[in-house]
Amino acid sequence: MDVKDLQLKANSIRKSIVTMLNAAGSGHPGGAMGIADVLTFLYFSEMRVNPKDPHMSDRDRFVLSAAHMVPGLYATLAEAGFFPKEELTTLRKFGSRLEGHTVRNLDIGVETTGGSLGQGVSIACGMAAAAKVDGASWRTYCIVGDGESNEGSVWEAALFGSKFELDNLVFIIDRNNIQLSGTGQEVMPLDPVADKWRAFNWNVIEIDGNSFDDIAGAFRTAREVKHRPTCIVANTVPGKGVSFMENKAEWHGKTPDDEQTKQALAELDSLNANG
Amino acid sequence: MQTVNLRNLSELELKPIRDGFGEGFLNIGAAIPDVIGLNADLTESVRMHLFEEKYPERFFQVGICEQNMAGVAAGMALSGKIPYMGSFANFSPGRNYDQIRTSICMMNANVKIVSSHAGFSHGSDGITVQMLEDIAMMRSLPNMTVLVPADAYQAMQMAEAAATIEGPVYLRLGRSETPLLFAEGTPFVPGEAQLLRDGSHVTIFAAGYLVFRALLAADNLHKQGIEAQVINIHTIKPLDEASVLAAAAKTGAVVTAEEAQVNGGLGGAIAEVLGRKLPTPMEMVAVMDQFGETGTTMDLNKSRNLMEDDIVAAVLHVLERKSA
Structure with a gap:
Protein backbone atom coordinates (compact mmCIF):
# COMPACT_ATOMS: atom_id res chain seq x y z
CA MET A 1 0.00 0.00 0.00
CA ASP A 2 1.52 3.35 -1.00
CA VAL A 3 1.63 6.46 1.14
CA LYS A 4 -1.39 8.04 -0.55
CA ASP A 5 -3.51 4.96 0.17
CA LEU A 6 -2.28 4.82 3.77
CA GLN A 7 -3.23 8.48 4.24
CA LEU A 8 -6.72 7.80 2.93
CA LYS A 9 -7.09 4.85 5.29
CA ALA A 10 -5.85 6.93 8.24
CA ASN A 11 -8.27 9.69 7.41
CA SER A 12 -11.15 7.27 7.22
CA ILE A 13 -10.10 5.86 10.60
CA ARG A 14 -10.01 9.36 12.10
CA LYS A 15 -13.53 10.02 10.83
CA SER A 16 -14.66 6.79 12.48
CA ILE A 17 -13.02 7.86 15.74
CA VAL A 18 -14.87 11.20 15.73
CA THR A 19 -18.18 9.57 14.81
CA MET A 20 -17.97 6.81 17.40
CA LEU A 21 -16.93 9.12 20.24
CA ASN A 22 -19.76 11.49 19.41
CA ALA A 23 -22.15 8.56 19.64
CA ALA A 24 -20.61 7.25 22.84
CA GLY A 25 -20.63 10.57 24.70
CA SER A 26 -17.49 9.68 26.67
CA GLY A 27 -14.02 8.48 25.74
CA HIS A 28 -10.58 9.63 24.62
CA PRO A 29 -10.17 11.20 21.14
CA GLY A 30 -6.81 12.97 21.47
CA GLY A 31 -4.43 10.02 21.65
CA ALA A 32 -6.49 7.91 19.26
CA MET A 33 -6.39 10.62 16.56
CA GLY A 34 -2.67 11.13 17.06
CA ILE A 35 -1.72 7.46 16.83
CA ALA A 36 -4.04 6.71 13.89
CA ASP A 37 -1.19 6.80 11.36
CA VAL A 38 0.85 4.24 13.29
CA LEU A 39 -2.20 2.01 13.68
CA THR A 40 -2.91 2.33 9.97
CA PHE A 41 0.61 1.31 9.06
CA LEU A 42 0.57 -1.63 11.49
CA TYR A 43 -2.69 -3.09 10.19
CA PHE A 44 -2.36 -2.27 6.48
CA SER A 45 1.36 -2.74 5.92
CA GLU A 46 3.42 -4.10 8.79
CA MET A 47 1.64 -6.88 10.64
CA ARG A 48 0.74 -10.39 9.57
CA VAL A 49 -2.96 -10.44 10.44
CA ASN A 50 -6.01 -11.81 8.68
CA PRO A 51 -9.45 -10.42 9.46
CA LYS A 52 -10.96 -13.54 7.91
CA ASP A 53 -9.00 -15.74 10.33
CA PRO A 54 -8.48 -13.64 13.46
CA HIS A 55 -7.45 -16.68 15.56
CA MET A 56 -4.64 -17.63 13.13
CA SER A 57 -1.94 -19.10 15.38
CA ASP A 58 1.02 -17.43 13.69
CA ARG A 59 -0.59 -13.98 13.56
CA ASP A 60 1.48 -11.06 14.75
CA ARG A 61 0.28 -9.84 18.17
CA PHE A 62 -0.79 -6.31 18.86
CA VAL A 63 -1.14 -5.02 22.41
CA LEU A 64 -2.67 -1.63 23.15
CA SER A 65 -1.03 -0.98 26.49
CA ALA A 66 -2.44 2.56 26.54
CA ALA A 67 -5.89 1.04 26.35
CA HIS A 68 -7.78 4.34 26.51
CA MET A 69 -6.74 4.87 22.87
CA VAL A 70 -9.09 2.03 22.02
CA PRO A 71 -11.36 4.07 19.71
CA GLY A 72 -8.36 4.23 17.38
CA LEU A 73 -7.92 0.46 17.54
CA TYR A 74 -11.61 -0.29 16.98
CA ALA A 75 -11.76 2.11 14.04
CA THR A 76 -8.66 0.47 12.54
CA LEU A 77 -9.95 -3.06 13.07
CA ALA A 78 -13.27 -2.14 11.45
CA GLU A 79 -11.43 -0.46 8.57
CA ALA A 80 -9.42 -3.66 8.13
CA GLY A 81 -12.59 -5.77 8.12
CA PHE A 82 -12.45 -7.50 11.51
CA PHE A 83 -16.04 -6.39 12.15
CA PRO A 84 -18.59 -4.12 10.43
CA LYS A 85 -18.08 -0.38 10.70
CA GLU A 86 -21.72 0.00 11.74
CA GLU A 87 -20.80 -1.61 15.05
CA LEU A 88 -18.48 1.28 15.93
CA THR A 89 -21.30 3.44 17.22
CA THR A 90 -22.10 0.82 19.89
CA LEU A 91 -18.91 1.91 21.67
CA ARG A 92 -19.35 1.82 25.45
CA LYS A 93 -23.02 0.85 25.25
CA PHE A 94 -24.54 -1.99 27.26
CA GLY A 95 -24.18 -5.28 25.40
CA SER A 96 -21.54 -3.95 22.99
CA ARG A 97 -18.35 -5.85 22.18
CA LEU A 98 -16.60 -2.49 22.12
CA GLU A 99 -15.89 -1.51 25.72
CA GLY A 100 -14.35 1.79 26.75
CA HIS A 101 -11.02 0.06 27.26
CA THR A 102 -9.83 -3.10 25.51
CA VAL A 103 -11.28 -6.48 26.42
CA ARG A 104 -9.65 -9.55 24.91
CA ASN A 105 -11.81 -10.88 22.09
CA LEU A 106 -9.94 -12.51 19.24
CA ASP A 107 -13.13 -12.69 17.14
CA ILE A 108 -12.79 -8.94 16.59
CA GLY A 109 -8.99 -8.86 16.72
CA VAL A 110 -8.52 -7.52 20.25
CA GLU A 111 -5.66 -9.44 21.91
CA THR A 112 -5.68 -8.14 25.48
CA THR A 113 -7.74 -6.68 28.27
CA GLY A 114 -6.45 -3.30 29.37
CA GLY A 115 -7.38 -0.14 31.15
CA SER A 116 -4.92 -0.24 34.01
CA LEU A 117 -1.81 1.43 32.64
CA GLY A 118 1.60 -0.20 32.59
CA GLN A 119 0.35 -3.75 32.08
CA GLY A 120 0.16 -4.32 28.33
CA VAL A 121 3.90 -3.73 28.12
CA SER A 122 4.45 -6.78 30.31
CA ILE A 123 1.94 -8.89 28.42
CA ALA A 124 3.68 -8.00 25.17
CA CYS A 125 7.02 -9.02 26.67
CA GLY A 126 5.50 -12.35 27.71
CA MET A 127 4.12 -12.95 24.23
CA ALA A 128 7.46 -12.18 22.61
CA ALA A 129 9.28 -14.41 25.09
CA ALA A 130 6.84 -17.26 24.42
CA ALA A 131 7.47 -16.90 20.68
CA LYS A 132 11.21 -17.14 21.37
CA VAL A 133 10.75 -20.32 23.44
CA ASP A 134 8.82 -21.85 20.54
CA GLY A 135 11.11 -20.51 17.83
CA ALA A 136 8.02 -18.98 16.25
CA SER A 137 8.27 -16.28 13.60
CA TRP A 138 5.39 -14.06 14.69
CA ARG A 139 6.21 -10.66 16.11
CA THR A 140 4.68 -8.58 18.90
CA TYR A 141 3.83 -4.87 18.71
CA CYS A 142 2.77 -2.71 21.63
CA ILE A 143 1.63 0.91 21.75
CA VAL A 144 2.60 2.61 25.00
CA GLY A 145 1.41 6.01 26.14
CA ASP A 146 3.93 8.62 27.19
CA GLY A 147 1.77 9.41 30.20
CA GLU A 148 1.50 5.68 30.81
CA SER A 149 5.26 5.67 31.20
CA ASN A 150 4.76 7.28 34.63
CA GLU A 151 4.01 3.74 35.78
CA GLY A 152 7.04 1.99 37.25
CA SER A 153 6.00 -1.33 35.74
CA VAL A 154 6.79 0.08 32.27
CA TRP A 155 10.42 0.20 33.30
CA GLU A 156 10.28 -3.29 34.75
CA ALA A 157 9.16 -4.42 31.30
CA ALA A 158 11.98 -2.39 29.74
CA LEU A 159 14.50 -4.33 31.85
CA PHE A 160 12.92 -7.64 30.88
CA GLY A 161 12.82 -6.90 27.15
CA SER A 162 16.52 -6.16 26.92
CA LYS A 163 17.62 -8.96 29.27
CA PHE A 164 15.89 -11.56 27.12
CA GLU A 165 16.98 -9.93 23.84
CA LEU A 166 13.45 -9.76 22.47
CA ASP A 167 14.23 -8.65 18.93
CA ASN A 168 10.76 -9.88 17.94
CA LEU A 169 9.20 -7.10 20.02
CA VAL A 170 8.51 -3.47 19.09
CA PHE A 171 7.19 -0.84 21.47
CA ILE A 172 5.79 2.37 20.01
CA ILE A 173 5.79 5.21 22.54
CA ASP A 174 3.04 7.63 21.62
CA ARG A 175 4.85 10.85 22.50
CA ASN A 176 2.01 13.35 22.38
CA ASN A 177 2.81 15.23 25.57
CA ILE A 178 -0.72 15.27 26.95
CA GLN A 179 -2.19 13.46 29.90
CA LEU A 180 -5.51 13.72 31.69
CA SER A 181 -4.48 16.52 34.04
CA GLY A 182 -2.42 18.57 31.58
CA THR A 183 0.79 18.38 29.61
CA GLY A 184 3.34 15.71 30.33
CA GLN A 185 5.73 18.40 31.43
CA GLU A 186 3.22 19.54 34.08
CA VAL A 187 2.13 16.11 35.27
CA MET A 188 5.46 14.26 35.29
CA PRO A 189 8.33 15.20 32.98
CA LEU A 190 9.58 12.26 30.92
CA ASP A 191 12.36 13.77 28.84
CA PRO A 192 14.79 12.71 27.66
CA VAL A 193 12.47 9.81 26.84
CA ALA A 194 14.52 8.34 23.98
CA ASP A 195 17.66 8.40 26.11
CA LYS A 196 15.84 6.59 28.88
CA TRP A 197 15.04 3.69 26.54
CA ARG A 198 18.57 3.74 25.16
CA ALA A 199 19.84 3.45 28.72
CA PHE A 200 17.70 0.34 29.10
CA ASN A 201 19.55 -1.12 26.07
CA TRP A 202 16.70 -0.96 23.59
CA ASN A 203 17.15 -0.12 19.93
CA VAL A 204 15.61 3.36 19.90
CA ILE A 205 14.27 5.16 16.83
CA GLU A 206 12.78 8.63 17.09
CA ILE A 207 10.29 9.59 14.39
CA ASP A 208 7.51 11.92 13.36
CA GLY A 209 4.65 9.59 14.23
CA ASN A 210 2.38 11.28 11.72
CA SER A 211 4.76 10.71 8.78
CA PHE A 212 4.29 7.43 6.91
CA ASP A 213 7.83 7.64 5.53
CA ASP A 214 9.21 7.85 9.05
CA ILE A 215 6.91 5.12 10.33
CA ALA A 216 7.82 2.73 7.49
CA GLY A 217 11.53 3.33 7.97
CA ALA A 218 11.35 2.68 11.71
CA PHE A 219 9.53 -0.64 11.40
CA ARG A 220 11.94 -1.72 8.65
CA THR A 221 14.92 -1.02 10.91
CA ALA A 222 13.25 -2.82 13.79
CA ARG A 223 13.16 -6.03 11.76
CA GLU A 224 16.86 -5.81 10.99
CA VAL A 225 18.15 -5.32 14.54
CA LYS A 226 19.05 -8.54 16.33
CA HIS A 227 19.30 -9.32 20.07
CA ARG A 228 17.62 -6.09 21.12
CA PRO A 229 13.98 -5.05 21.27
CA THR A 230 13.04 -1.86 19.45
CA CYS A 231 11.42 1.21 20.96
CA ILE A 232 10.02 3.67 18.43
CA VAL A 233 9.46 7.05 20.02
CA ALA A 234 6.70 8.40 17.83
CA ASN A 235 6.19 12.12 18.23
CA THR A 236 2.53 12.58 17.43
CA VAL A 237 0.08 15.45 17.35
CA PRO A 238 -2.82 14.68 19.67
CA GLY A 239 -6.12 15.30 17.97
CA LYS A 240 -4.33 15.18 14.59
CA GLY A 241 -6.44 16.21 11.61
CA VAL A 242 -9.00 18.36 13.42
CA SER A 243 -7.92 21.97 13.97
CA PHE A 244 -9.69 22.55 17.26
CA MET A 245 -8.45 19.26 18.77
CA GLU A 246 -4.80 19.37 17.75
CA ASN A 247 -2.39 19.73 20.69
CA LYS A 248 -5.17 20.49 23.17
CA ALA A 249 -4.91 18.60 26.47
CA GLU A 250 -8.62 19.18 27.03
CA TRP A 251 -9.31 16.79 24.11
CA HIS A 252 -7.45 13.94 25.80
CA GLY A 253 -10.62 12.75 27.46
CA LYS A 254 -13.69 14.62 26.19
CA THR A 255 -15.91 13.90 23.22
CA PRO A 256 -17.17 16.14 20.40
CA ASP A 257 -20.80 17.28 20.44
CA ASP A 258 -22.91 17.15 17.27
CA GLU A 259 -21.77 20.53 15.95
CA GLN A 260 -18.10 19.82 16.64
CA THR A 261 -18.48 16.42 15.02
CA LYS A 262 -19.87 17.98 11.86
CA GLN A 263 -16.98 20.43 11.71
CA ALA A 264 -14.39 17.71 12.43
CA LEU A 265 -15.74 15.43 9.69
CA ALA A 266 -15.77 18.34 7.23
CA GLU A 267 -12.14 19.14 8.02
CA LEU A 268 -11.12 15.51 7.60
CA ASP A 269 -13.02 15.30 4.29
CA SER A 270 -11.22 18.39 3.02
CA LEU A 271 -7.88 16.71 3.80
CA ASN A 272 -8.86 13.91 1.45
CA ALA A 273 -9.76 16.40 -1.29
CA ASN A 274 -6.53 18.32 -0.85
CA GLY A 275 -4.29 15.30 -0.32
CA MET B 1 -16.21 -35.75 49.87
CA GLN B 2 -13.12 -37.87 49.67
CA THR B 3 -12.24 -40.06 52.66
CA VAL B 4 -8.51 -40.13 53.32
CA ASN B 5 -6.37 -42.50 55.32
CA LEU B 6 -3.62 -40.64 57.12
CA ARG B 7 -0.10 -41.72 57.91
CA ASN B 8 0.68 -42.88 61.43
CA LEU B 9 0.97 -39.49 63.08
CA SER B 10 2.55 -40.87 66.25
CA GLU B 11 5.77 -41.12 64.21
CA LEU B 12 5.99 -37.61 62.82
CA GLU B 13 8.01 -36.93 59.73
CA LEU B 14 8.54 -33.26 58.92
CA LYS B 15 9.00 -31.65 55.53
CA PRO B 16 8.53 -28.05 54.40
CA ILE B 17 5.47 -27.61 52.22
CA ARG B 18 7.52 -25.65 49.69
CA ASP B 19 9.80 -28.67 49.18
CA GLY B 20 6.86 -30.70 48.00
CA PHE B 21 6.01 -27.98 45.51
CA GLY B 22 9.54 -28.03 44.12
CA GLU B 23 9.32 -31.76 43.41
CA GLY B 24 5.88 -31.49 41.87
CA PHE B 25 6.93 -28.58 39.69
CA LEU B 26 9.85 -30.60 38.37
CA ASN B 27 7.50 -33.51 37.63
CA ILE B 28 4.98 -31.42 35.75
CA GLY B 29 7.78 -29.68 33.87
CA ALA B 30 8.94 -33.07 32.65
CA ALA B 31 5.44 -34.14 31.69
CA ILE B 32 4.30 -30.94 29.93
CA PRO B 33 6.80 -29.09 27.71
CA ASP B 34 4.63 -25.95 27.72
CA VAL B 35 5.20 -25.45 31.46
CA ILE B 36 7.34 -22.36 32.08
CA GLY B 37 8.96 -21.12 35.29
CA LEU B 38 9.17 -17.44 36.26
CA ASN B 39 10.66 -16.13 39.44
CA ALA B 40 11.33 -12.73 41.01
CA ASP B 41 14.75 -13.34 42.59
CA LEU B 42 13.51 -15.91 45.11
CA THR B 43 14.08 -19.01 43.04
CA GLU B 44 15.44 -21.32 45.71
CA SER B 45 13.16 -19.86 48.38
CA VAL B 46 10.15 -20.94 46.33
CA ARG B 47 11.94 -24.19 45.44
CA MET B 48 11.95 -23.50 41.71
CA HIS B 49 15.70 -24.11 41.41
CA LEU B 50 15.27 -27.79 40.56
CA PHE B 51 13.21 -26.81 37.52
CA GLU B 52 15.62 -24.02 36.63
CA GLU B 53 18.58 -26.41 36.62
CA LYS B 54 16.80 -28.99 34.50
CA TYR B 55 14.99 -26.68 32.07
CA PRO B 56 16.97 -23.42 31.80
CA GLU B 57 15.44 -22.67 28.39
CA ARG B 58 12.00 -22.62 30.01
CA PHE B 59 12.94 -20.65 33.10
CA PHE B 60 12.85 -16.85 33.32
CA GLN B 61 14.58 -15.02 36.14
CA VAL B 62 12.61 -11.77 35.95
CA GLY B 63 14.37 -9.91 38.73
CA ILE B 64 12.63 -8.12 41.56
CA CYS B 65 9.74 -7.10 39.30
CA GLU B 66 6.60 -8.82 40.54
CA GLN B 67 4.26 -6.60 38.54
CA ASN B 68 6.06 -7.29 35.31
CA MET B 69 6.28 -10.98 36.17
CA ALA B 70 2.49 -11.22 36.39
CA GLY B 71 2.00 -9.48 33.04
CA VAL B 72 4.73 -11.52 31.34
CA ALA B 73 3.12 -14.69 32.68
CA ALA B 74 -0.22 -13.55 31.28
CA GLY B 75 1.32 -12.89 27.87
CA MET B 76 2.93 -16.34 27.87
CA ALA B 77 -0.33 -17.99 28.88
CA LEU B 78 -2.18 -16.19 26.07
CA SER B 79 0.47 -17.66 23.76
CA GLY B 80 -0.20 -21.24 24.81
CA LYS B 81 2.25 -21.63 27.68
CA ILE B 82 1.50 -22.71 31.25
CA PRO B 83 3.57 -20.33 33.34
CA TYR B 84 4.20 -20.82 37.06
CA MET B 85 5.31 -17.56 38.66
CA GLY B 86 6.98 -17.67 42.04
CA SER B 87 7.69 -15.18 44.82
CA PHE B 88 6.77 -14.60 48.44
CA ALA B 89 3.06 -14.20 49.13
CA ASN B 90 3.46 -10.66 50.40
CA PHE B 91 5.00 -9.60 47.09
CA SER B 92 2.87 -11.76 44.83
CA PRO B 93 -0.11 -11.29 45.11
CA GLY B 94 0.65 -8.57 47.65
CA ARG B 95 2.33 -6.17 45.25
CA ASN B 96 0.89 -7.24 41.90
CA TYR B 97 -2.78 -7.63 42.71
CA ASP B 98 -3.82 -5.27 39.91
CA GLN B 99 -1.86 -7.24 37.32
CA ILE B 100 -3.36 -10.48 38.63
CA ARG B 101 -6.83 -8.96 38.43
CA THR B 102 -6.57 -7.26 35.03
CA SER B 103 -3.96 -9.14 33.04
CA ILE B 104 -4.56 -12.62 34.46
CA CYS B 105 -8.07 -13.06 35.85
CA MET B 106 -10.02 -10.84 33.44
CA MET B 107 -8.58 -12.82 30.53
CA ASN B 108 -8.79 -16.12 32.42
CA ALA B 109 -5.11 -16.52 31.61
CA ASN B 110 -3.69 -19.92 32.45
CA VAL B 111 -1.18 -18.66 35.01
CA LYS B 112 -0.18 -20.45 38.22
CA ILE B 113 0.73 -18.07 41.04
CA VAL B 114 2.99 -19.86 43.47
CA SER B 115 3.62 -17.98 46.68
CA SER B 116 5.78 -19.10 49.53
CA HIS B 117 6.42 -17.92 53.09
CA ALA B 118 2.70 -17.29 53.59
CA GLY B 119 1.22 -16.92 57.05
CA PHE B 120 3.72 -16.87 59.91
CA SER B 121 5.97 -19.46 58.26
CA HIS B 122 8.93 -17.07 58.25
CA GLY B 123 8.06 -15.12 61.37
CA SER B 124 11.58 -13.95 62.08
CA ASP B 125 11.70 -12.01 58.79
CA GLY B 126 9.24 -9.57 60.34
CA ILE B 127 5.73 -8.41 59.74
CA THR B 128 5.93 -7.44 56.07
CA VAL B 129 6.71 -10.99 54.99
CA GLN B 130 3.98 -12.43 57.24
CA MET B 131 1.28 -12.48 54.56
CA LEU B 132 -2.12 -13.11 56.07
CA GLU B 133 -4.41 -11.35 53.58
CA ASP B 134 -3.57 -13.35 50.44
CA ILE B 135 -6.43 -15.83 50.68
CA ALA B 136 -8.99 -13.04 50.97
CA MET B 137 -7.43 -11.17 48.04
CA MET B 138 -7.26 -14.18 45.77
CA ARG B 139 -10.64 -15.69 46.53
CA SER B 140 -12.33 -12.39 45.76
CA LEU B 141 -11.29 -12.65 42.10
CA PRO B 142 -13.54 -14.28 39.48
CA ASN B 143 -11.89 -17.20 37.60
CA MET B 144 -9.31 -17.79 40.36
CA THR B 145 -8.78 -21.18 42.00
CA VAL B 146 -7.25 -21.00 45.50
CA LEU B 147 -5.26 -24.00 46.75
CA VAL B 148 -3.75 -24.38 50.23
CA PRO B 149 -1.83 -27.63 50.77
CA ALA B 150 -1.85 -29.25 54.20
CA ASP B 151 1.51 -30.98 53.78
CA ALA B 152 4.43 -31.33 51.39
CA TYR B 153 2.95 -34.36 49.67
CA GLN B 154 -0.23 -32.46 48.90
CA ALA B 155 1.83 -29.49 47.71
CA MET B 156 3.54 -31.80 45.22
CA GLN B 157 0.18 -33.04 44.01
CA MET B 158 -1.12 -29.48 43.69
CA ALA B 159 1.92 -28.40 41.70
CA GLU B 160 1.11 -31.14 39.23
CA ALA B 161 -2.66 -30.69 39.25
CA ALA B 162 -2.50 -26.92 38.76
CA ALA B 163 -1.39 -27.44 35.16
CA THR B 164 -4.57 -29.40 34.47
CA ILE B 165 -6.83 -26.63 35.82
CA GLU B 166 -7.67 -24.32 32.91
CA GLY B 167 -7.30 -20.77 34.23
CA PRO B 168 -5.53 -18.94 37.04
CA VAL B 169 -4.55 -20.80 40.19
CA TYR B 170 -3.19 -19.42 43.44
CA LEU B 171 -1.02 -21.92 45.30
CA ARG B 172 -0.17 -20.88 48.86
CA LEU B 173 3.01 -22.36 50.28
CA GLY B 174 4.63 -22.22 53.69
CA ARG B 175 8.26 -22.36 54.65
CA SER B 176 7.89 -24.24 57.94
CA GLU B 177 8.78 -27.83 58.59
CA THR B 178 5.31 -29.39 58.43
CA PRO B 179 4.22 -32.90 59.46
CA LEU B 180 3.56 -35.22 56.54
CA LEU B 181 -0.08 -36.26 56.79
CA PHE B 182 -0.90 -38.16 53.63
CA ALA B 183 0.27 -41.63 52.69
CA GLU B 184 1.89 -42.13 49.28
CA GLY B 185 -0.80 -42.62 46.67
CA THR B 186 -3.47 -40.60 48.46
CA PRO B 187 -5.39 -38.99 45.62
CA PHE B 188 -5.85 -35.25 45.37
CA VAL B 189 -8.88 -33.92 43.56
CA PRO B 190 -9.09 -30.12 43.20
CA GLY B 191 -12.33 -28.82 44.67
CA GLU B 192 -13.14 -31.99 46.63
CA ALA B 193 -12.79 -31.67 50.39
Missing part, protein backbone atom coordinates in the same frame (compact mmCIF):
# COMPACT_ATOMS: atom_id res chain seq x y z
CA GLN B 194 -11.05 -34.43 52.31
CA LEU B 195 -12.54 -36.14 55.35
CA LEU B 196 -9.58 -36.92 57.61
CA ARG B 197 -11.45 -38.00 60.70
CA ASP B 198 -15.15 -38.59 61.24
CA GLY B 199 -17.18 -37.45 64.23
CA SER B 200 -20.72 -36.48 65.04
CA HIS B 201 -20.51 -33.62 67.54
CA VAL B 202 -18.68 -30.88 65.69
CA THR B 203 -16.94 -30.25 62.36
CA ILE B 204 -13.51 -28.64 62.15
CA PHE B 205 -12.76 -27.24 58.70
CA ALA B 206 -9.05 -26.53 58.44
CA ALA B 207 -6.53 -25.44 55.82
CA GLY B 208 -2.76 -25.55 55.51
CA TYR B 209 -0.61 -26.10 58.59
CA LEU B 210 -3.67 -25.86 60.82
CA VAL B 211 -4.98 -29.18 59.48
CA PHE B 212 -2.42 -31.00 61.59
CA ARG B 213 -3.40 -29.01 64.67
CA ALA B 214 -7.05 -29.73 64.01
CA LEU B 215 -6.21 -33.45 64.12
CA LEU B 216 -4.37 -32.97 67.42
CA ALA B 217 -7.33 -31.03 68.76
CA ALA B 218 -9.68 -33.85 67.70
CA ASP B 219 -7.51 -36.32 69.66
CA ASN B 220 -7.75 -34.15 72.76
CA LEU B 221 -11.50 -33.71 72.35
CA HIS B 222 -11.95 -37.47 71.97
CA LYS B 223 -10.45 -37.90 75.45
CA GLN B 224 -13.18 -35.55 76.71
CA GLY B 225 -15.88 -37.57 74.99
CA ILE B 226 -16.32 -35.17 72.10
CA GLU B 227 -16.12 -36.60 68.58
CA ALA B 228 -14.90 -34.03 66.09
CA GLN B 229 -15.06 -34.45 62.35
CA VAL B 230 -11.93 -33.00 60.69
CA ILE B 231 -12.16 -31.86 57.08
CA ASN B 232 -9.27 -30.55 54.99
CA ILE B 233 -10.43 -27.67 52.78
CA HIS B 234 -7.41 -27.68 50.48
CA THR B 235 -9.38 -25.90 47.77
CA ILE B 236 -10.76 -22.72 49.27
CA LYS B 237 -12.14 -21.71 45.91
CA PRO B 238 -14.14 -23.18 44.32
CA LEU B 239 -15.38 -24.32 47.72
CA ASP B 240 -16.80 -27.84 48.02
CA GLU B 241 -20.16 -26.46 49.13
CA ALA B 242 -21.93 -29.82 49.11
CA SER B 243 -19.44 -31.29 51.57
CA VAL B 244 -19.53 -28.19 53.76
CA LEU B 245 -23.31 -28.27 53.93
CA ALA B 246 -23.46 -32.02 54.54
CA ALA B 247 -20.93 -31.77 57.37
CA ALA B 248 -22.70 -28.85 59.01
CA ALA B 249 -26.03 -30.64 58.72
CA LYS B 250 -24.54 -33.74 60.34
CA THR B 251 -22.83 -32.12 63.33
CA GLY B 252 -24.68 -28.82 63.74
CA ALA B 253 -21.53 -27.02 64.94
CA VAL B 254 -18.59 -25.69 62.98
CA VAL B 255 -15.08 -24.44 63.74
CA THR B 256 -12.69 -23.16 61.08
CA ALA B 257 -8.92 -23.05 61.49
CA GLU B 258 -6.37 -21.28 59.30
CA GLU B 259 -3.16 -19.26 59.45
CA ALA B 260 -4.64 -16.15 57.82
CA GLN B 261 -6.69 -13.08 58.60
CA VAL B 262 -10.18 -13.81 59.84
CA ASN B 263 -11.42 -11.31 57.26
CA GLY B 264 -12.30 -13.12 54.08
CA GLY B 265 -10.28 -16.32 54.50
CA LEU B 266 -11.38 -19.93 54.88
CA GLY B 267 -13.67 -19.01 57.77
CA GLY B 268 -15.27 -16.31 55.69
CA ALA B 269 -15.75 -18.69 52.77
CA ILE B 270 -17.49 -21.28 54.97
CA ALA B 271 -19.57 -18.60 56.71
CA GLU B 272 -20.79 -17.24 53.38
CA VAL B 273 -22.13 -20.66 52.42
CA LEU B 274 -23.63 -21.53 55.78
CA GLY B 275 -25.11 -18.07 56.27
CA ARG B 276 -26.96 -18.32 53.00
CA LYS B 277 -27.98 -21.95 53.07
CA LEU B 278 -27.69 -23.46 56.53
CA PRO B 279 -27.04 -21.07 59.42
CA THR B 280 -24.97 -23.03 61.93
CA PRO B 281 -23.21 -22.03 65.16
CA MET B 282 -19.64 -21.30 64.13
CA GLU B 283 -16.31 -20.21 65.61
CA MET B 284 -13.20 -19.16 63.73
CA VAL B 285 -9.59 -19.80 64.67
CA ALA B 286 -7.63 -17.26 62.64
CA VAL B 287 -5.65 -14.06 63.01
CA MET B 288 -8.08 -11.55 64.43
CA ASP B 289 -7.65 -8.49 62.21
CA GLN B 290 -4.15 -7.63 63.31
CA PHE B 291 -0.60 -7.85 61.95
CA GLY B 292 2.09 -10.03 63.43
CA GLU B 293 5.35 -9.11 65.12
CA THR B 294 8.85 -10.55 65.10
CA GLY B 295 9.38 -14.04 66.47
CA THR B 296 9.51 -17.67 65.47
CA THR B 297 6.64 -19.29 63.62
CA MET B 298 5.66 -20.98 66.88
CA ASP B 299 5.86 -17.74 68.91
CA LEU B 300 3.47 -16.14 66.51
CA ASN B 301 1.07 -19.07 66.29
CA LYS B 302 0.89 -19.16 70.07
CA SER B 303 0.49 -15.42 70.52
CA ARG B 304 -2.21 -15.27 67.82
CA ASN B 305 -4.10 -18.22 69.30
CA LEU B 306 -3.69 -20.63 66.40
CA MET B 307 -2.63 -23.71 68.43
CA GLU B 308 -4.48 -27.01 68.99
CA ASP B 309 -5.61 -25.79 72.43
CA ASP B 310 -7.17 -22.78 70.76
CA ILE B 311 -9.05 -25.08 68.40
CA VAL B 312 -10.23 -27.15 71.39
CA ALA B 313 -11.44 -23.99 73.14
CA ALA B 314 -13.28 -22.89 70.00
CA VAL B 315 -14.96 -26.31 69.79
CA LEU B 316 -16.08 -26.16 73.42
CA HIS B 317 -17.44 -22.70 72.83
CA VAL B 318 -19.37 -23.61 69.71
CA LEU B 319 -20.80 -26.70 71.44
CA GLU B 320 -22.17 -24.45 74.20
CA ARG B 321 -23.90 -22.38 71.53
CA LYS B 322 -25.16 -25.51 69.77
CA SER B 323 -26.83 -26.79 72.93
CA ALA B 324 -28.15 -23.39 73.99
